[in-house]
Amino acid sequence: MYDHRSIEQKWQQLWQESGIYRTREDLSKPKYYILDMFPYPSGEGLHVGHPKGYIATDIIARLRLMKGYDVLHPMGWDAFGLPAENYAIKNKVHPRLAMEKNVINYKRQLNMLGFCYDWEREINTTDPEYYRWTQWIFLQMWKKGLAYESHAPINWCPSCKTGLANEDVEDGHCERCGTLVEQKPMRQWVLKITDYADRLLDDLEKLPEWDPAIKDMQRNWIGRSEGADINFKIKDSDQTITVFTTRVDTIFGCSYVVLAPEHKLVTALRNQITNWSDVEAYIETTKNKTDLQRTDLNKDKTGVKLEGLLAINPFNGEEVPVYVADYVLNGYGTGAVMAVPAHDERDLKFANKYDLPIKGVVTETGILHDSGKFSDLTSEEARKQMTVWLEKEKLGSKRVNYKINDWVYSRQRYWGEPIPLLHCEKCGVVGVPEEQLPVVLPDVESYEPTGTGESPLAAITDWVETTCPTCGGPAKRETNTMPQWGGSCWYYLRYLDPKNNNELVSKEKEARWSPVDLYVGGAEHATRHLIYARFWHKFLFDIGVVTHEEPFTKLQHVGLIVGEDGRKMSKRWGNVINPDNMAERFGADALRVYEMFMGPFDQAAVWNTNGISGTRKFLEKIEKLCSEQVEVKVDKKILSLLHKTIKKVGDDIENFRFNTAVSALMILVNELTDYYTANNAWALTKEDMAKLLQMIAPFAPHLAEELWEKLGYKQSIFKSSWPLFDANLVKDEVISYMVQINGKLRGQVEMPAEASEDEVIMAATTVPAIVKWLEGKEIRKKIFVPGRLVNFVI
RNA sequence: GCCGCGGUGGCGGAACUGGUAGACGCGCUGGACUUAAAAUCCAGUUGUAGAGAUACAGUGCGGGUUCGAUUCCCGCCCGCGGCACCA
Numbered sequence: 009m010y011d012h013r014s015i016e017q018k019w020q021q022l023w024q025e026s027g028i029y030r031t032r033e034d035l036s037k038p039k040y041y042i043l044d045m046f047p048y049p050s051g052e053g054l055h056v057g058h059p060k061g062y063i064a065t066d067i068i069a070r071l072r073l074m075k076g077y078d079v080l081h082p083m084g085w086d087a088f089g090l091p092a093e094n095y096a097i098k099n100k101v102h103p104r105l106a107m108e109k110n111v112i113n114y115k116r117q118l119n120m121l122g123f124c125y126d127w128e129r130e131i132n133t134t135d136p137e138y139y140r141w142t143q144w145i146f147l148q149m150w151k152k153g154l155a156y157e158s159h160a161p162i163n164w165c166p167s168c169k170t171g172l173a174n175e176d177v178e179d180g181h182c183e184r185c186g187t188l189v190e191q192k193p194m195r196q197w198v199l200k201i202t203d204y205a206d207r208l209l210d211d212l213e214k215l216p217e218w219d220p221a222i223k224d225m226q227r228n229w230i231g232r233s234e235g236a237d238i239n240f241k242i243k244d245s246d247q248t249i250t251v252f253t254t255r256v257d258t259i260f261g262c263s264y265v266v267l268a269p270e271h272k273l274v275t276a277l278r279n280q281i282t283n284w285s286d287v288e289a290y291i292e293t294t295k296n297k298t299d300l301q302r303t304d305l306n307k308d309k310t311g312v313k314l315e316g317l318l319a320i321n322p323f324n325g326e327e328v329p330v331y332v333a334d335y336v337l338n339g340y341g342t343g344a345v346m347a348v349p350a351h352d353e354r355d356l357k358f359a360n361k362y363d364l365p366i367k368g369v370v371t372e373t374g375i376l377h378d379s380g381k382f383s384d385l386t387s388e389e390a391r392k393q394m395t396v397w398l399e400k401e402k403l404g405s406k407r408v409n410y411k412i413n414d415w416v417y418s419r420q421r422y423w424g425e426p427i428p429l430l431h432c433e434k435c436g437v438v439g440v441p442e443e444q445l446p447v448v449l450p451d452v453e454s455y456e457p458t459g460t461g462e463s464p465l466a467a468i469t470d471w472v473e474t475t476c477p478t479c480g481g482p483a484k485r486e487t488n489t490m491p492q493w494g495g496s497c498w499y500y501l502r503y504l505d506p507k508n509n510n511e512l513v514s515k516e517k518e519a520r521w522s523p524v525d526l527y528v529g530g531a532e533h534a535t536r537h538l539i540y541a542r543f544w545h546k547f548l549f550d551i552g553v554v555t556h557e558e559p560f561t562k563l564q565h566v567g568l569i570v571g572e573d574g575r576k577m578s579k580r581w582g583n584v585i586n587p588d589n590m591a592e593r594f595g596a597d598a599l600r601v602y603e604m605f606m607g608p609f610d611q612a613a614v615w616n617t618n619g620i621s622g623t624r625k626f627l628e629k630i631e632k633l634c635s636e637q638v639e640v641k642v643d644k645k646i647l648s649l650l651h652k653t654i655k656k657v658g659d660d661i662e663n664f665r666f667n668t669a670v671s672a673l674m675i676l677v678n679e680l681t682d683y684y685t686a687n688n689a690w691a692l693t694k695e696d697m698a699k700l701l702q703m704i705a706p707f708a709p710h711l712a713e714e715l716w717e718k719l720g721y722k723q724s725i726f727k728s729s730w731p732l733f734d735a736n737l738v739k740d741e742v743i744s745y746m747v748q749i750n751g752k753l754r755g756q757v758e759m760p761a762e763a764s765e766d767e768v769i770m771a772a773t774t775v776p777a778i779v780k781w782l783e784g785k786e787i788r789k790k791i792f793v794p795g796r797l798v799n800f801v802i
Numbered sequence: 803g804c805c806g807c808g809g810u811g812g813c814g815g816a817a818c819u820g821g822u823a824g825a826c827g828c829g830c831u832g833g834a835c836u837u838a839a840a841a842u843c844c845a846g847u848u849g850u851a852g853a854g855a856u857a858c859a860g861u862g863c864g865g866g867u868u869c870g871a872u873u874c875c876c877g878c879c880c881g882c883g884g885c886a887c888c889a
Contacts, residue, residue: 750869
């Protein structure tokens with residue numbers, strides 16, 4: 009039984025005093041930038057699931073340190089956001105105070121687990137010296153026309169009283185509080201992420217070391233689809249309905265055209281529509297539906313025919329009726345579709361309900377018929393030729409559409425970065441001059457959201473009212489703030505040069521450390537933070553601030569740790585396991601090893617407190633084995649096992665197979681312990697026992713340091729070089745061949761590694777267990793796999 | 803509906819490019835030590851039959867390829883995650 013409390017405290021203090029984990033900026037060494045997704049410091053503190061990813065990066069960082077890299081492994085706080093603000097409203101304290109308290113607690117917990125962060129580079133998104141640059145980047149985007157003011161309806165959370173981005177809505181509900189989201193027209197700032205949609209999609213191909221699951225989620229979210237815009241002239245009118253379709257090839261089966269209820273043409277054609285009151289009533293009812301009601305797939309399709317209107321199919325001149333129906337979304341494509349009930353499920357439902365013609369034009373084998381001169385072509389070929397024809401006749405054009413929408417970037421809340429813009433009566437919207445940044449978030453009387461479309465900042469008259477830097481006349485500050493996701497879009501760059509007062513990162517530091525070599529975090533960020541950060545990074549590349557097009561070379565997602573009841577750890581279920589208790593009872597080292605041993609890193613794992621006692625026992629064994637130097641009687645087999653283990657542990661760590669690395673170490677320690685018990689001697693020399701400790705060190709740094717010191721080493725184990733394996737010792741001298749009869753294992757035979765095929769087969773036929781099976785049988789085939797097996801087919 | 807991931811003992815999970823299925827750990831059973839318990843140590847632990855050697859079955863289900871399949875192919879079932887009236 010070792011005293012983990014004193015050992016862990018001792019080494020944490022020594023590490024802090026020596027500054028051993030400070031990044032050296034040693035240009036003679038190769039760089040390695042390893043990053044965790046920085047946490048939001050919540051009031052509850054860490055639960056046992058949070059550090060899983062941090063443990064993994066800590067292990068890899070320590071391995072790389074020992075392998076001679078200049079390692080950058082920083083940590084910081086993503087500290088703007090709603091929970092701190094809601095806490096502030098409830099308790100009438102400044103959110104900054106709650107946040108500062110939480111940060112202290114988080115930092116204590118992280119240090120308790122022995123992480124090797126370089127705390128001199130700590131950043132906090134709520135620090136004006138930090139968000140000065142968040143505002144600066146926003147300003148550059150605004151100058152390039154990538155930030156624009158919009159009045160379109162957006163997602164509005166009536167409980168949080170703020171607008172939300174599409175990414176913040178889950179299943180029609182507010183991602184933060186679960187309230188049903190409404191559509192509300194509102195003035196807002198929007199970032200034109202759609203301008204980067206193509207690059208965000210195409211450049212995923214340049215990221216071979218990204219988790220494929222995350223890449224797929226991003227592809228899905230961007231949702232590129234290729235098709236064509238097609239113009240349908242309206243009979244007896246100079247207006248045209250442009251529809252978007254990915255299936256031009258089915259156009260000869262088009263039996264009607266549909267407009268979204270919000271489509272501009274509906275009101276523009278009002279005078280020609282003879283049943284306007286019906287149409288108006290329909291539009292009114294859709295307006296009152298929530299998005300969730302509108303997009304419910306199971307609901308009946310509804311719509312109203314626009315009497316008096318006929319649209320002309322440009323391919324065959326056919327006149328088809330026009331409907332308005334809310335199954336067509338105004339926000340996607342052109343807000344109008346051509347309906348082909350024979351080849352589209354949704355159109356079919358609608359056609360059946362309103363008794364519209366259903367005309368098939370493509371066979372099951374994908375060949376067109378009844379399609380004029382395009383008949384007999386394949387769908388694919390027809391799409392090409394028909395699009396060419398459209399462009400030649402000027403009746404339409406090729407078109408690419410995306411599901412991703414521009415990023416609604418303003419929030420009507422207090423605890424966020426002020427948007428650095430002014431509204432001047434004469435000059436319109438004016439950017440705050442760069443030398444006046446940061447626009448510091450002022451203190452307010454009440455943090456309560458107003459619900460008026462303005463943030464609580466609007467109440468501070470002497471902050472809001474200012475002068476226009478362009479004309480010197482009166483101007484008002486923008487009172488909306490940035491969303492939670494703003495500060496995290498670029499934080500990985502600030503770690504490179506956290507105290508730079510002149511630029512967000514210097515050219516030298518950027519060139520030295522960019523891009524991030526390894527980034528680890530939760531998959532829930534796939535379509536938010538990870539898309540936003542790539543978007544900002546590409547923008548920064550375009551304006552020459554960074555030198556790479558992608559910020560993160562390798563991305564690995566971490567699997568959740570769920571409670572012992574199989575549910576997500578939450579106060580609500582009372583299944584939260586606190587790392588403080590676990591570290592107190594079993595030690596930080598045992599907790600670290602356990603979390604890595606639980607299972608595959610990227611898969612969800614169920615917490616089991618019994619399991620941690622197993623890794624504690626493992627560490628006890630090592631402690632017993634290594635704390636006292638004894639006589640050495642070298643055992644060749646165990647020496648070979650040591651070298652195999654060195655190879656395996658090194659490979660496994662780099663490939664996120666921590667569970668099998670730990671298992672390999674357990675096997676080695678078990679062998680050494682058994683030998684020690686039987687012979688009262690080490691099976692390995694002191695130098696080789698030290699190699700065992702070096703392998704343990706990334707996983708259990710405190711115990712490894714302690715035992716390393718006991719073996720007589722004066723410098724930290726993390727200043728030593730990662731052991732190399734001897735390829736000759738990894739190879740087996742004697743191979744145990746399995747002998748099969750008809751593919752079934754019937755015996756084994758030990759042969760020297762250099763034995764020939766004939767020798768092995770010879771030996772195999774004489775194994776008693778095999779002789780029995782071969783007796784009186786004819787061997788039809790002999791299969792020999794070098795180093796593995798012999799199989800007799802009889 | 804579309805995309806992705808997964809299904810192996812009582813449990814978490816191993817198994818390299820098709821080659822000993824169940825490593826390692828937890829739990830459980832029996833034993834040693836102890837007045838007793840905890841801790842520790844030893845033995846066992848997929849199922850069926852058998853005292854045992856051993857035999858047969860066995861990696862979600864049904865087929866296939868192969869000397870040999872958890873691994874490859876075809877067709878399903880179930881679970882998880884993402885997207886979704888996206889035309």
